[in-house]
Amino acid sequence: MRTWTPPEIPALPGEGPAPKLHNTSSGRLEHPAFPEGRAMLYVCGITPYDATHLGHAFTYLAFDIMQRAWRDAGIDTVYAQNITDVDDPLLERARETGVDWRDLAEEQIGLFRSDMHRLGMIPPEHYVAVTEQIDEIAAAVRALLDRGLAYRVPTGDAAGDDVYFDTDAAERASQWRLGDVAPYDRELMLRLSAERGGDPERPGKRNPLDPLLWRAARAGEPSWESTVGEGRPGWHIECSVIATGALGGAFTVQGGGSDLIFPHHEYTAAHATAISDTPLAHLYSHAGLVSYQGHKMSKSRGNLVFVSKLLDGTHGGAPAADPSAIRLGLLAHHYRSEWEWHDSDLDVAHRRLEAWREGLRRRGEEPVPALAVLQQLRSSLANDLDTPVMLASLDAALDRGVDDPDLIADAALALLGVELRS
Structure with missing residues (x-):
């Protein structure tokens, strides 16, 4: 699957420190290891039916900033992302709208790529759709069945059995333990x-938490022939196979929104470990959820703010947004925070952006040393990607003026993806 054109990332003098990152699994700030000076990142991609709202953008921006921090520290990055282009929500939306599910997915993936490009996001080197990996996913399910770590559950209304992961058997047979990623009761x-x-209430399951690995073919649903039987993959095994296929086992960071901690990331790790007896990732990183009009953004509530509408000036009659202003509106919140977007946030972000651009032209009597500002930015970035403090540092410096405007413009673009040369 093709991605999008990468943004310009200027080279800066020296190198910043590698960031400490919050590990959901341990609850601590940690320094990931970088074998051979390389970081490997997997971020769960969209299910293409409501792309791209600000909740999506906030998540992908967090991991865009993470990669910028690594690159500034001289660490090579390899980035993989999936597309869940066959799943119940997508199929439901296709039925509701009378659109073929493949056409809907293609349209939404195209819109997502456009939004990511316009926002200046670093594209993944590996951008993989589930429908491109059906055989590999089925082979992984087959391997789990053969090892006694999965079992069949009769359906009664489908041509074959559903296949479920055996949580208890996997705990006995592998180093994974339930709660390794999500320390919940x-x-x-x-x-x-x-x-x-x-589906914890599904009859025939050995453990209510056991997740679906393979859904037997049902009438009116897409399905594929495989060694497991005709059907389609479950959600978690898709990411297990795509992530390890692109990055191998025990990669640096598994990322996504905080709503993916359980069950998705817990069981993605479980499946990968059960198959290879190698942990999925060293660190699990999660972005907070964004609300709008008092509730988490969701299609069921219809309270989505779409990036494309902000950029095109079709959201609530507001003028077209500068992509850097959208980034600033999001970066004003720490990536792990839960917060609410207000339409006025974009106005505030535009004012900040214009103040910064004006500040580059300011020639004060005692300008702030740009190298000192760069050091402040790098220090905040290294502290679990503390972008609100980075913005405050630039507010203060550009209010007085700096001795090297070009360096500050390069730093804002390289570390924050914010364009100050307009």
């Missing part, structure tokens, strides 16, 4: 499973 896991695509 069982009651919370059961509730989240029911809310986030699981």
